[in-house]
Amino acid sequence: MLDLKGYGWMLWDGVQLTLLVGVCALAVAMCLGLIGAWGKLSRNPAARMTANTYTTVIRGVPELLLLLIVYYGTPTLIQNTLEGFGYDIIIDINPFVAGVGTLGFIYGAFSTEVFRGAILAVPKGQIEAAHAAGMSRLQMVRRVLLPQVWRFALPGLGNVWMVLIKATALISVIQLPELMRNSDIAARALRLPFTFYFAASLIYLSITIVSMLGQQRIEAWARRGVREI
Amino acid sequence: MEIIWDSLPRMFDGAVLTLEITSLSVAIGLVCAIPLALMRVSRNPLLWGPAYGYILYFRGTPLLVQLFLIYYGSGQFSEALQTLGLWVFFRDAWFCAVLTLTLNTAGYTAEILRGSIQAVPHGEVEAARACGMSGSGLYRRIILPKAFRLALPAYSNEVVFLFQATSLVSIIALMDLTGVARVIAARSFAIYEIYITAGIIYLIVTYGILYIFKKVEYRLSGHLRERKDTGIAAESAALR
Numbered sequence: 250m251l252d253l254k255g256y257g258w259m260l261w262d263g264v265q266l267t268l269l270v271g272v273c274a275l276a277v278a279m280c281l282g283l284i285g286a287w288g289k290l291s292r293n294p295a296a297r298m299t300a301n302t303y304t305t306v307i308r309g310v311p312e313l314l315l316l317l318i319v320y321y322g323t324p325t326l327i328q329n330t331l332e333g334f335g336y337d338i339i340i341d342i343n344p345f346v347a348g349v350g351t352l353g354f355i356y357g358a359f360s361t362e363v364f365r366g367a368i369l370a371v372p373k374g375q376i377e378a379a380h381a382a383g384m385s386r387l388q389m390v391r392r393v394l395l396p397q398v399w400r401f402a403l404p405g406l407g408n409v410w411m412v413l414i415k416a417t418a419l420i421s422v423i424q425l426p427e428l429m430r431n432s433d434i435a436a437r438a439l440r441l442p443f444t445f446y447f448a449a450s451l452i453y454l455s456i457t458i459v460s461m462l463g464q465q466r467i468e469a470w471a472r473r474g475v476r477e478i
Numbered sequence: 479m480e481i482i483w484d485s486l487p488r489m490f491d492g493a494v495l496t497l498e499i500t501s502l503s504v505a506i507g508l509v510c511a512i513p514l515a516l517m518r519v520s521r522n523p524l525l526w527g528p529a530y531g532y533i534l535y536f537r538g539t540p541l542l543v544q545l546f547l548i549y550y551g552s553g554q555f556s557e558a559l560q561t562l563g564l565w566v567f568f569r570d571a572w573f574c575a576v577l578t579l580t581l582n583t584a585g586y587t588a589e590i591l592r593g594s595i596q597a598v599p600h601g602e603v604e605a606a607r608a609c610g611m612s613g614s615g616l617y618r619r620i621i622l623p624k625a626f627r628l629a630l631p632a633y634s635n636e637v638v639f640l641f642q643a644t645s646l647v648s649i650i651a652l653m654d655l656t657g658v659a660r661v662i663a664a665r666s667f668a669i670y671e672i673y674i675t676a677g678i679i680y681l682i683v684t685y686g687i688l689y690i691f692k693k694v695e696y697r698l699s700g701h702l703r704e705r706k707d708t709g710i711a712a713e714s715a716a717l718r
Contacts, residue, residue: 309681311645314656314673321663322670418540422649429542436550443551450539450547457538 251448256435260445263428264452270348270427271414277353278409282360289365300361307358312351312416319351320344320423348420348427356413363405368394370401400471407464414456428452481668482675485658492658493679499654500641502576507583507640514584515591516617529588536585541643544582549574549650575647583640590636594628595621627698634691638684645680655679 253260288300307315324340331338371394379389421430428449436445517529536544552559552568559565567573598621606620648657659676663669 306677306681309684310677311642311656311680313645313648314659314677314680317656317660317663318670318673318677322673325667325669415540418542419646421542429540433546436546441554443547443554446543446547446551450535450543453540453543454535454538458534 251444251451253435253444253448254439254441256439256445259431259435260428260448260452263426263431263449264456266426267414267417267428268456270345270352270417270420270425271410273349274352274356274413274417275410277349278356278360278413279406281353281357282364285357285361286364286368289361290368304358304361307355312355313419313422315355316348316351316419316422319354320347323347344420344423344425347423348417348425352413352416352420355416356409359409359412360402360406363402363409364398366405367398367401371397400475403464403468403471407460407468410464411457411460414460415453418453479671481662481666482671485662485666485672485675488658488662489655489676489679492653492655492676493683495652496641496644496654496656497683499572499576499579499644499647499652500637503579503583503644504637504640506576506580507587510580510584511587511591512622514588515595518588518592519595533585533589533592536582537589541578541582542646542649545575545578545646545650548578571647571650571652575644575650575652579640579644579647582643583636586636586639587633590629590632591625593632594625597628598624630691630695630698634688634695637691638687641684641687642680 285300285303288296289304291297291300320342324342327340328338375393375397376389379393384392417427418429420427421433424430426434432445432449436442439445514529514532517525518533520526548568549571552574556565556568559568602620602624603616606616611619644654645656647654648660651657653661655676659672663672666672
């Protein structure tokens with residue numbers, strides 16, 4: 250049933266782009282997540298409010314709508330602003346940049362919560378001990394906080410990755426030739442929609458299964474220095 | 479500003495369709511999820527095998543692919559569906575949207591219920607067995623009520639995710655909130671005004687859903703809260 254009639258390479262190209270978008274978006278999301286978690290736990294009320302607004306808004310609005318806002322809304326916004334200053338230019342956002350940016354921005358909110366929980370899971374005594382041993386704030390973060398935060402954040406980050414890699418299918422809406430878009434093109438060209446969408450779904454499923462196994466391995470590796478109960 | 483005001487009635491029509499699809503899929507999905515979760519916790523491989531496969535497939539693939547698979551994919555079998563008399567349904571975008579979202583949320587909800595069924599304290603099950611309950615009575619009286627209460631926080635998240643996921647039905651040309659916003663934005667070029675208005679409507683409904691679930695959770699946990707109105711509560715707190 251799954252005879253792809255020579256369009257298999259197209260799906261393969263799509264898989265590579267899907268994974269590239271996923272990895273780049275995860276990197277963006279993790280950077281935003283660390284900044285967001287710092288903001289949420291900061292003593293500065295402005296930083297706290299910004300971080301809280303960020304997570305509240307992002308988690309309350311559908312990804313598709315945010316994608317449309319970033320892809321179609323941002324160029325118009327920039328153009329209108331520049332027009333006010335007397336410049337008249339047309340801006341086109343590259344679909345790859347828009348996709349990575351939007352997904353990174355959305356899942357940055359989710360990883361903010363992950364990192365916040367992970368930072369709070371580090372025992373307070375260790376931070377006090379680091380201060381007592383004469384470490385500066387930066388040294389404390391680098392030597393005591395971050396090495397443990399990674400381990401506590403791993404399960405949550407794994408979940409973020411699984412949701413994120415599935416959300417990359419949405420980027421097909423802005424014509425980026427990733428897996429979903431390419432199977433769409435093939436399905437329409439050959440009039441075999443079920444075959445190609447089913448093939449695409451099996452590819453996504455295998456990405457998920459491989460990620461699940463990988464997550465277990467990485468978590469076991471991160472736990473290697475911890476006493477088992 | 480005027481354009482937002484003018485398009486609000488149409489946006490509300492879209493929001494009604496969004497809510498309609500959400501509530502239908504949530505209700506039917508929950509009904510399907512209960513037997514699925516019970517199959518998943520069974521020890522019989524003929525029961526948990528299919529349930530495991532179903533849950534893995536629907537949680538492991540993007541919703542957009544599932545939607546296209548059912549809406550466009552059914553076209554590949556149009557002749558067979560016509561002879562069965564089912565083609566009228568699969569031709570309809572609304573039916574396909576509800577079907578996909580129902581199947582999808584059934585998978586996620588079944589996994590949540592599985593977790594909470596397995597989290598029911600063992601002592602309660604033992605006590606029920608000691609009282610002579612077994613089989614369906616045990617599930618109906620002890621395990622499922624407890625499991626539902628344990629599942630509520632995770633389930634509220636799933637309902638919110640499903641509510642937001644309904645925005646995907648605009649891709650198969652249904653006029654839900656996102657669909658209406660896309661049409662108005664394409665015609666009026668007031669792109670970010672319209673999309674941000676739609677986003678605010680989504681935001682309000684999302685936090686409305688979360689608020690309702692919080693109220694339900696509060697009501698269902700009455701027996702776990704300390705009483706405030708009598709002196710006994712303060713006394714017992716002091717003793718602890």
